[in-house]
Amino acid sequence: MLDLVIKGGRVVTPTGVGEWDVAVQGERIVGVMLPGSLNEDAQKTIDATGKIVVPGGIEAHTHVGFPHRDQIWGNVTAGPEDLSLAALWGGTTTMMDFAIATQPDGGDVLEAVHRHTDLFKDRMYIDYSVHCSFHGPSTTTRNIPQIKDLISAGFPSIKVYTTNHAPRPNRPITMISTGQLVSIMEQTAQHGGIVAIHAEDDEIVQWNYEVAREKEEWAWYYLPEIRSNLSEDLAVRRTIRVAEHTGSAMYIVHTSAKEGVNAIAESRSKGFPVDGETILLYCSFNSENYKEPDGMKYHTYPSTKSEGDRLRLWDGLMRGDLNILATDAIGTSYEDKTRGRTVVDVQGGNIGIEIRMAVAYSEAVVQQGMSLERYVAITSANPAKLLGFYPRKGAIAPGSDADITIIDPSVKKTLTMKDLHLGDYNPWEGWPVEGWPTVVTLRGKVMVENGAFMGSPADGRLIPRKIDPSVLKRPIV
Numbered sequence: 001m002l003d004l005v006i007k008g009g010r011v012v013t014p015t016g017v018g019e020w021d022v023a024v025q026g027e028r029i030v031g032v033m034l035p036g037s038l039n040e041d042a043q044k045t046i047d048a049t050g051k052i053v054v055p056g057g058i059e060a061h062t063h064v065g066f067p068h069r070d071q072i073w074g075n076v077t078a079g080p081e082d083l084s085l086a087a088l089w090g091g092t093t094t095m096m097d098f099a100i101a102t103q104p105d106g107g108d109v110l111e112a113v114h115r116h117t118d119l120f121k122d123r124m125y126i127d128y129s130v131h132c133s134f135h136g137p138s139t140t141t142r143n144i145p146q147i148k149d150l151i152s153a154g155f156p157s158i159k160v161y162t163t164n165h166a167p168r169p170n171r172p173i174t175m176i177s178t179g180q181l182v183s184i185m186e187q188t189a190q191h192g193g194i195v196a197i198h199a200e201d202d203e204i205v206q207w208n209y210e211v212a213r214e215k216e217e218w219a220w221y222y223l224p225e226i227r228s229n230l231s232e233d234l235a236v237r238r239t240i241r242v243a244e245h246t247g248s249a250m251y252i253v254h255t256s257a258k259e260g261v262n263a264i265a266e267s268r269s270k271g272f273p274v275d276g277e278t279i280l281l282y283c284s285f286n287s288e289n290y291k292e293p294d295g296m297k298y299h300t301y302p303s304t305k306s307e308g309d310r311l312r313l314w315d316g317l318m319r320g321d322l323n324i325l326a327t328d329a330i331g332t333s334y335e336d337k338t339r340g341r342t343v344v345d346v347q348g349g350n351i352g353i354e355i356r357m358a359v360a361y362s363e364a365v366v367q368q369g370m371s372l373e374r375y376v377a378i379t380s381a382n383p384a385k386l387l388g389f390y391p392r393k394g395a396i397a398p399g400s401d402a403d404i405t406i407i408d409p410s411v412k413k414t415l416t417m418k419d420l421h422l423g424d425y426n427p428w429e430g431w432p433v434e435g436w437p438t439v440v441t442l443r444g445k446v447m448v449e450n451g452a453f454m455g456s457p458a459d460g461r462l463i464p465r466k467i468d469p470s471v472l473k474r475p476i477v
């Protein structure tokens with residue numbers, strides 16, 4: 001007897017969209033079959049007639065609130081339970097955090113990463129893994145070769161910054177040099193990893209802070225001029241050149257400017273495995289929103305940009321210049337999010353993790369006519385491929401984990417905090433949505449079903465990752 005059958009829905013699979021029944025045994029999908037062709041009973045049947053059945057969302061970019069290194073306001077951001085609970089309600093079943101692999105004392109990178117992932121045990125409602133961050137001052141000729149060990153241990157994504165934080169006392173130094181980037185990319189190219197890059201030109205950014213101080217343009221809404229389009233343009237192009245020379249796969253995190261999208265598109269058109277992530281915040285708001293009295297809630301680094309940039313981000317997601325739609329999730333209270341009011345202390349991150357799947361469906365599929373296949377690509381399948389979860393995650397296919405989200409396209413509502421499960425504010429409050437995830441399963445277990453919640457913080461697991469060699473050789477779409 002089967003454990004679960006999802007019947008009658010429009011199912012988005014790697015080979016197309018159709019009306020199929022999805023059969024689940026244990027933690028895996030065992031069949032995607034024509035309606036009525038199933039001749040086995042099931043413990044539980046979910047009727048998905050009129051609904052859309054997609055692989056559970058994969059959130060490529062979150063910052064979980066421990067260990068808490070870079071907040072000005074102390075340990076304020078949401079922990080693993082809070083973020084993963086909101087993710088799950090919103091149809092996301094796997095998420096990525098960041099672990100700092102390089103320690104100032106020169107300790108072993110794999111140990112550092114395991115120390116970080118140990119903190120998640122019994123505290124996650126959904127599956128997870130971490131990107132391994134290399135910070136400039138502690139990146140050495142001794143620990144760069146350990147990237148090989150990280151990759152073979154199931155952590156093939158390395159995160160780096162080409163800029164530092166705002167000039168303020170005791171800021172941690174994150175930026176790596178171009179020389180360090182070359183050595184890191186030589187390792188990822190050789191051993192099958194990918195580099196995720198926060199790309200801004202530090203010389204421009206830090207100079208712009210000085211200019212802004214001089215001109216007394218110090219309110220938070222001047223950030224788009226400091227974290228400028230030119231800064232993204234130069235840094236993205238520079239890192240892409242290093243990738244092209246070394247043969248490493250890479251992607252730009254939170255692409256915010258049209259220049260960034262254009263640079264990525266150019267390299268992809270030459271056949272390089274270069275990709276781009278953007279975030280829902282940058283796709284939903286623009287620099288005019290910053291000027292609202294509490295407009296700091298629309299900020300995460302680098303910055304929200306102009307309306308023209310916002311439209312190019314959607315265009316990039318549509319055409320395949322950008323292939324990951326993430327959030328840069330950080331859960332804070334409204335008070336914490338709006339306390340910093342200057343270009344050096346405004347709080348980064350945003351509470352978008354719960355609404356990502358629904359708002360993306362509403363904005364992309366309903367409003368802009370994006371295909372269901374493309375919607376699944378940017379919210380689940382492509383992050384799964386680029387980060388090495390695929391085909392275990394990101395696909396409704398026999399053998400894949402039964403991580404399934406059922407979206408009811410008939411739900412029409414204006415978002416209120418009553419719909420949501422994280423924090424006391426949300427930048428998308430008042431946003432009209434059409435379509436909402438009503439059922440979510442994690443490895444075969446029904447976690448959310450029409451408002452009922454069956455998940456537990458012991459359900460989430462650390463998932464070892466390996467990127468398919470084909471993903472590392474040419475651009476995916």
Ligand SMILES: [Zn+2]
Pocket residue numbers: 061063328
């Ligand atoms: Zn981030």
